[in-house]
Amino acid sequence: MSADVQHTIPIVIGVTGHREIREQDLPAIRRAVKAELKKLQTRYPHSPLLMLSSLAQGGDLLCADISEELGIPLAAILPREQKDYEQDFSPDAAARFSHHCSRAGQVFVAPCIEEVPVAGISRDYQFRQAGIYVSTHCHILLALWDGHPGTHGCGTGDAVDFVLNGSYKPVSGAVLRSGSNEAVIHIFTPRSDAPEEAAGTVHILGNQDAVQDILHRTDAFNRSAASVSMEAGSRLPSGSSGDPVLNRMETISRLAGRLSRQAAKQYRLVLVFLAVASALLTFAFLMYDEAQAIWMILVCGAMLAAAWICRRYAVHSDCHRCYIEYRVLAECLRVQTYLRYAGSHLQAAELFSWTQQEETAWVMNALFVLTIGPPQETEHEIRTCWVQEQRDYHKAASRSAGKKLKISDNVVHFALILSVVLYLAAVEYEILCGGLLFQPSVLVADVEFWRTILKIVLGTISAVTLFIAGFYGRLSLPRTFSDHQKMERFYSSIDTRLEKYGQTEDLLSILAREELIENGNWCSYQRDNTPDISI
Secondary structure, three states: OOHHHOOOOOEEEEEEEOOOOOHHHHHHHHHHHHHHHHHHHHHOOOOOEEEEEOOOOOHHHHHHHHHHHOOOOEEEEEOOOHHHHHHHOOHHHHHHHHHHHHHOOEEEEOOOOEOOOOOOOOHHHHHHHHHHHHHHOOOEEEEEEOOOOOOOOOOHHHHHHHHHHOOOOEOOOOOOOOHHHOEEEEEEOOOOOOOOOOOOOEEEEEOHHHHHHHHHHHHHHHHHHOOOOOOOOOOOOOOOOOOHHHHHHHHHHHHHHHHHHHHHHHHHHHHHHHHHHHHHHHHHHHHHHHOOOOOHHHHHHHHHHHHHHHHHHHHHHOHHHHHHHHHHHHHHHHHHHHHHHOOOOOOHHHHOOHHHHHHOHHHHHHHHHHOOOOOOOOOOOOHHHHHHHHHHHHHHHHHHHHHHHHHHHHHHHHHHHHHHHHHHHHHHHHHHOOOOOOOOOOOOOOHHHHHHHHHHHHHHHHHHHHHHHHHHHHOOHHHHHHHHHHHHHHHHHHHHHHHHHOOOHHHHHHHHHHHHHHHHHHHHHHHOOOOOOOO
């Protein structure tokens, strides 16, 4: 992948196309492909496009030619080794194939995603694995296709089916991807002399709205990431910097973490402001209603306007969503980084639950596209850099969350006690001075004045108690404290098993899955804590 996408999430356009493009259809198909790519460049200006292609003769090479014209980088995922693959091409096509391989940022052979057939690895099997890889590692598939179903299990129709229906069987597990988040740009490319419609006609298959939302969120992240400067550093031990895929994933993970922390700060400031504005609004209204301070109605209006502006700022900045989703991206990429460093071929995105796929589809797509590249063959020990560091992190975070929880409990408890004390004081005042039960035993010059003061103070303190409780409630401190404790125990357990049984693929799978589940749980309960005036 080229340097210009190193610090961004590229929008990856997968390509599939049949070989038998009629000469008379080439101009129309070229125009359609170019128009669709230009649309994506215009709509998502902060996100570099990346074309992912097997560079097969026909539609693949045609799209590669157009990508070069438009300055779109290329990653080549070949069905087999380049020298062997070149035998598939005519002399002219072979020259174009060689040229595109030389300009591609990455050229590598597709891994075996499905079980190898008993009869051995065939040409169709190799093309099928490349097609599955392209279909699963792109944001959107560009299909130069006649619309007919595939017949050999490895053609253009099959690639479309991989995207929309997940119709393949991986070596481990099963495909359970939400098809509602996938789309194909189908450019009609006839084979016969009696086509059903004009060549170059564009159809969108799948859920166009969902994919546009994924691309929009990806572009929004890239826009924000462009304003963040990152200091040098790495979570991984020295010696890992030679892997560009690892470097890219870790860079984006750290960027996402920093952006999440910035958004969290904005979000919490909004919560504080809304709590203060709500308390002042209550006080101003009580002054207007009880003390007949008519001018306080203006303060009420000012507080309502300030709260509305703050709420609009929260909506416009999207700080709550960014805080949650950028942290999800950072954590999931961290998991994928450690898996790759460990030499595992596991894809963190394939471990997503259905809920995670639905709620953070753009994050899942980002995980797939950021792992594009040859598989990591070197295994590294991750006990120290992943398991023990995470155990220590959750231990420290548990202590910190425990202190915050204690402070919040004390503050809310104090405010509640103060409300009760003021209530008892008001009751005592009404008994002694206001004639609640008996004739007043204490004469006060202006009974109504002090009654009004008590009403205002009691009402304001009660409101403040509710707003403080609402503010801390949105921070979900009890749940956060509990989660950190559970994860500390989990990592301690994994550390023991690593020491006893060693680093196995099954243990890495458990480790990754539990982290992703914990991250998904955090995401789910934080989504309910949107800032609003009801705080």
